[in-house]
Amino acid sequence: MNASDSDDDSYNERTALVQSENPVVPSYRxxxxxxxxxDTPPKRSGVTxxxxxxxxxxxxxxxxxxxxxxxxxxxxDEELTLKYGAKHVIMLFIPVTLCMVVVVATIKSVSFYTEKxxxxxxxxxxxxxxxxxxxxxxxxxxxxxxxISVIVVMTIFLVVLYKYRCYKFxxxxxxxxxxxxxxxxxxxxxxxxxxxxxxxxxxxxxxVIIWNFGAVGMICIHWKGPLQLQQAxxxxxxxxxxxxxxxxxxxxxxxxxxxxISVYDLVAVxxxxxxxxxxxxxxxxxxxxxxxxxxxxxxxxxxxGMASPADAxxxxxxxxxxxxxxxxxxxxxxxxSRSIPEDDLEEDRGVKLGLGDFIFYSVLVGKAAAxxxxxxxxxxxxxxxxxxxxxxxxxxxxxx
Amino acid sequence: xxxAVFFGCTFIAFGPAIALFLFTIARExxxxxxxxxxxxxxxxxxxxxxxxxxxxxxxxxxxxxxxxKGLLIFGVVLSVLLQExxxxxxxxxxxxxxxxxxxxxxxxxxxxxxxxxxxxxxLGFGFMSGAFSVVNILAxxxxxxxxxxxxxxxxxxxxxxxxxxxxxLLHMFWGVVFFDACEKQRWWAVAAVVISHLxxxxxxxxxxxxxxxxxxxxxxxxxxxxxxxxxAGGSLRNLKLCLTCKDKDFLLxxxxxx
Numbered sequence: 001m002n003a004s005d006s007d008d009d010s011y012n013e014r015t016a017l018v019q020s021e022n023p024v025v026p027s028y029r030x031x032x033x034x035x036x037x038x039d040t041p042p043k044r045s046g047v048t049x050x051x052x053x054x055x056x057x058x059x060x061x062x063x064x065x066x067x068x069x070x071x072x073x074x075x076x077d078e079e080l081t082l083k084y085g086a087k088h089v090i091m092l093f094i095p096v097t098l099c100m101v102v103v104v105a106t107i108k109s110v111s112f113y114t115e116k117x118x119x120x121x122x123x124x125x126x127x128x129x130x131x132x133x134x135x136x137x138x139x140x141x142x143x144x145x146x147x148i149s150v151i152v153v154m155t156i157f158l159v160v161l162y163k164y165r166c167y168k169f170x171x172x173x174x175x176x177x178x179x180x181x182x183x184x185x186x187x188x189x190x191x192x193x194x195x196x197x198x199x200x201x202x203x204x205x206x207x208v209i210i211w212n213f214g215a216v217g218m219i220c221i222h223w224k225g226p227l228q229l230q231q232a233x234x235x236x237x238x239x240x241x242x243x244x245x246x247x248x249x250x251x252x253x254x255x256x257x258x259x260x261i262s263v264y265d266l267v268a269v270x271x272x273x274x275x276x277x278x279x280x281x282x283x284x285x286x287x288x289x290x291x292x293x294x295x296x297x298x299x300x301x302x303x304x305g306m307a308s309p310a311d312a313x314x315x316x317x318x319x320x321x322x323x324x325x326x327x328x329x330x331x332x333x334x335x336x337s338r339s340i341p342e343d344d345l346e347e348d349r350g351v352k353l354g355l356g357d358f359i360f361y362s363v364l365v366g367k368a369a370a371x372x373x374x375x376x377x378x379x380x381x382x383x384x385x386x387x388x389x390x391x392x393x394x395x396x397x398x399x400x
Numbered sequence: 401x402x403x404a405v406f407f408g409c410t411f412i413a414f415g416p417a418i419a420l421f422l423f424t425i426a427r428e429x430x431x432x433x434x435x436x437x438x439x440x441x442x443x444x445x446x447x448x449x450x451x452x453x454x455x456x457x458x459x460x461x462x463x464x465x466x467x468x469k470g471l472l473i474f475g476v477v478l479s480v481l482l483q484e485x486x487x488x489x490x491x492x493x494x495x496x497x498x499x500x501x502x503x504x505x506x507x508x509x510x511x512x513x514x515x516x517x518x519x520x521x522x523l524g525f526g527f528m529s530g531a532f533s534v535v536n537i538l539a540x541x542x543x544x545x546x547x548x549x550x551x552x553x554x555x556x557x558x559x560x561x562x563x564x565x566x567x568x569l570l571h572m573f574w575g576v577v578f579f580d581a582c583e584k585q586r587w588w589a590v591a592a593v594v595i596s597h598l599x600x601x602x603x604x605x606x607x608x609x610x611x612x613x614x615x616x617x618x619x620x621x622x623x624x625x626x627x628x629x630x631x632a633g634g635s636l637r638n639l640k641l642c643l644t645c646k647d648k649d650f651l652l653x654x655x656x657x658x
Contacts, residue, residue, distance in 0.1 A: 379532070384443065
């Protein structure tokens with residue numbers, strides 16, 4: 001290992017024998033961290049601290065193995081900040097990878113999600129079953145335009161609701177969405193899995209299973225629950241959502257939409273008039289966490305000094321899109337929420353990622369798995385996604 | 401046959417690499433990041449070489465077997481050269497990143513040394529390369545079927561798995577030797593790495609004479625391993641100390657009492 005490298009001697013001696021002045025970040029502890037973070041950093045220092053890891057991550061690395069990872073000392077150094085960067089990235093790699101694995105595994109085994117039906121979402125009314133390539137391209141672009149406009153409208157609606165403090169409405173909306181996901185979609189999914197493996201299961205059993213799954217999910221996500229259970233539910237829900245998209249979005253539209261959404265995401269987040277940016281700023285003015293719904297958080301912190309206790313409990317929500325009535329707007333929302341945490345009271349160890357990102361990446365990989373029969377393609381997509389994902393994380397830490 | 405073959409071949413091919421990953425890399429986020437970046441670089445090199453090959457196949461005469469074989473050889477050589485070029489490019493990138501890290505952090509030493517980077521990036525290359533070689537074969541080995549029913553060799557899966565293991569470990573050794581040679585400006589060593597990569601890849605043209613391709617590959621693997629060990633700073637003395645648990649630096653670094 002890093003034992004007796006001749007060019008590492010001073011490094012070894014120092015860290016092995018002497019407690020370094022720049023101690024190491026403690027290993028990740030999943031239990032709630034109750035000390036009020038010494039870093040409720042004002043936005044300024046938040047930015048500079050993040051500038052560290054951002055530049056680092058951009059340059060190819062965050063933390064480091066100074067002193068070995070099993071030293072349990074705390075610090076608030078630049079070095080520590082760099083380490084946070086790398087650690088956070090890895091803490092998010094794992095759930096994103098899990099989500100992708102679930103999606104790919106389902107796509108490869110359950111044929112339901114790759115069967116092409118003529119049924120499409122109402123958001124993509126133009127069919128792709130046209131004889132000519134040009135017409136097909138035109139249709140997919142039109143579909144994209146419709147989908148993106150729906151998303152924009154929903155986002156603006158959400159921002160307006162938030163600005164005028166219609167919290168009850170928003171919460172009701174989110175609860176409805178997660179209800180649908182947890183009960184209806186998982187029921188469909190279970191049905192398809194049973195069909196694939198030719199298992200005969202009776203309705204009462206399925207009823208019990210779905211009821212338990214859904215009820216525990218609602219509690220975990222909207223109220224309190226063990227962190228890992230909550231994370232598992234969030235991952236499952238993102239996977240379910242991604243599967244729905246993979247099934248119901250026609251091929252070319254899916255790819256064009258994916259491209260357009262990335263562009264929209266950038267615009268909405270970075271431009272001063274963008275709805276997401278306004279949302280972020282409003283939340284910061286009011287010193288509240290943005291929609292604890294729609295966010296995957298890697299470490300829970302239930303602080304006492306939060307603006308509103310209800311929000312504190314909800315850190316770590318999910319739901320995003322629901323196919324039918326809901327907030328497409330929620331999705332870019334979710335992706336934006338990630339930028340908040342750094343400045344909020346939440347955790348100083350954990351990191352958050354919007355569920356929209358999970359879904360986005362899973363749809364990408366799932367589509368690749370569905371279209372090519374080849375595992376190489378899927379693998380290549382997976383690795384190719386992780387790299388910009390890291391840069392993305394770094395960049396968002398930097399820009400907010 | 402199927403599940404047993406699948407698991408057996410998977411573990412043969414990826415066992416050592418996964419063990420290395422779990423024990424030395426998985427705990428350090430920075431190393432994991434560099435591993436994945438290394439895998440990505442390999443992927444890009446493969447993309448480029450496959451583009452060239454694809455275009456040349458399209459414009460070639462599809463009926464002539466000799467020409468196709470010639471194209472294949474050309475493709476393999478080009479791919480090897482591109483992979484090594486990208487290894488060099490990754491080396492340059494890492495040097496720059498390290499300098500950046502150094503100036504921004506307040507430590508005098510780098511958080512990750514160039515040797516660790518060499519190891520990690522070599523393993524990244526190896527993982528990706530091995531995965532691309534063998535994943536489809538593994539996927540097929542699960543399903544129903546009989547190997548070699550049309551008269552081909554029955555040892556296809558097994559020898560593919562062994563070859564993959566050799567390639568993964570070789571990539572790691574090549575990474576270590578390559579970076580070390582670049583650091584010390586020893587260009588003959590770099591050339592030796594490239595040539596040995598070419599040899600190993602061209603040996604696979606002997607398939608299905610698996611003995612003729614696997615045995616020399618393993619010999620080269622062993623030699624490269626020894627070379628990598630020495631260039632990473634190992635020596636017989638170190639080895640003895642390590643194996644008898646008397647190596648103080650190692651013990652201290654891992655906080656074990658002795």
